[in-house]
Amino acid sequence: MDNFHKRFRNFNNFITSKFVFLNGILSIIVLGLILAFLIYNSLKFFTAYPIFDFLGGREWLPGSDTPKFGLLPLLVGSAIVSFGAIIIAVPLGVGAAIYIGELAPQPLREILKPVIEVLASIPSVVIGFIGMTLLSDFVKNLFDLSTGLTALTGSIMLAFMSLPTIVSISEDAIHAVPDRYRFASIALGADRWQTTYKTVVPAASSGIIAAIMLGLGRVIGETMTVLMVTGNSPRLVFSWLQPVRTITATIAAEMGETVQGGLHYSALFAIGLILFLITFCVNLTADRFVNRIREMG
């Protein structure tokens, strides 16, 4: 009996550990499945459409009689909007992180961080709606344009959407810099500002770069806001003051009107695959820098 009991317990332990293991590796499975399904569904497109016309194509005309699926207008659209967003978000985000992490008194710090993190929970459709109604008129009048739905409008809204990530992670990194760095700097005769920008910020730079990369990942992948505020025009332009269309917005806007299993449908999975690979690289790079902070600490 005792023996049976023991064996039952061993068996039980075995089953539970296998079950838990299966859950543990689920994230690998899911990530693998996502990649597999993106490839599987885009196979039809890659076999039917010449790859160089896709990667080097300057026109995205899925609805015409001879449909054209050129990636460039969408890729450039994504790049312009994301680049603009990061240019705006980095000074604001890193500035705010330095203020909150180094200069703000403790009670203010405890309030400011959650307030900025609230921004992360505002749904992207709501941000997009605000951008469409308030910001687009402002942009239109400021630059005297025919429409305010431009790449710049998207960049500004996306910059604010990436701020919670950038501020929060940069601030963590700044806060994690050991106090002895500061004391040493001040003991050598530096004032507080010199200590901040010559000692603390360089020491936290891995974390700040990781924060920027993660913010960039969020910006590239944002869908609804850019769909609403960038004007939805899949033409190849190199200007912040014209309507553009990003990869994400194209998928969201066109998937509803495709025939399941058709060429257009498959093409949207193909640009999804490109998007997945881009964000994957950005996230891997970010992870490199995150690990570097851990090694330092």
Next chain:
Amino acid sequence: MRKRIFIQKFFYILLLLTTFIVVIFVFGIIIYLIVKGGKAISWEFLSEKPSNGMREGGILPAIIGTLYLVLGTLIFSLPIGIFSAIYLNEYANKNRLTRVIRLSIVNMAGVPSVIFGLFGLGFFVIFLGLGRSIISGSLTLALLILPIVITSAEEALKNVPDTYRNASLALGATKWQTITRIILPQALPGIITGAVLGIGRAAGETAPILFTVAVFYQPNLPKSIFNQAMALPYHLFALITQVADAPEDKKWGTALVLLILVLFFSVIAAVIRTRLRMKKRVRL
């Protein structure tokens, strides 16, 4: 010396200004929505179906649909998230596999939501044949928030002191008994916090539900998990982009209801977290 003080002042003010801009933006959005949307919100708006091609009536089906989705997301993501965290914190060795798992979690958190939408369409809707339905949408959203749930559950498990584990094992309990009866109850508030934060995110997402569940208009409330459903974020999107001359106050009202719902989850999470912190302080 005076120059140095001047430089310091200058940069301090500049940094304060950047922080100020960010904070103003957050409060600006919330206050603007309250002012604009507050006028639209009435009992009828919350309790009636939309009518006359979305131009009149309320948003009840969209609210109900979002609540269904949120519930479904919780049901799917919470158990998987907890077990996944148990594996990482209680079972996993420090080896290559564990490193790859962590890397996948980080990367999954960075996958754009529209990619989850594509995957949901390809896998749940078509491959598994679940169709455009609440269950497909919930599963898609559950995958989206899984990294948040796993990470916070693991953090909560990590905070349970090892003395608890050792005491339980010394009394003859198996590893599994120790986990389910000792560690999980201790870690539960932290786990719930993460789950609530996650479903707050899920409630506001549009791109993942666009091709997996959302429907423009549905006269009846969904009867089963295999029905399509209306959802608040998609309803707002449809009102803005697809309904010609939709009344402004309906749009702002919908946006405000969505914001309140999402912030409600954040507040719950914050409350649980604060209570947790206070409890810990007392124990120490």
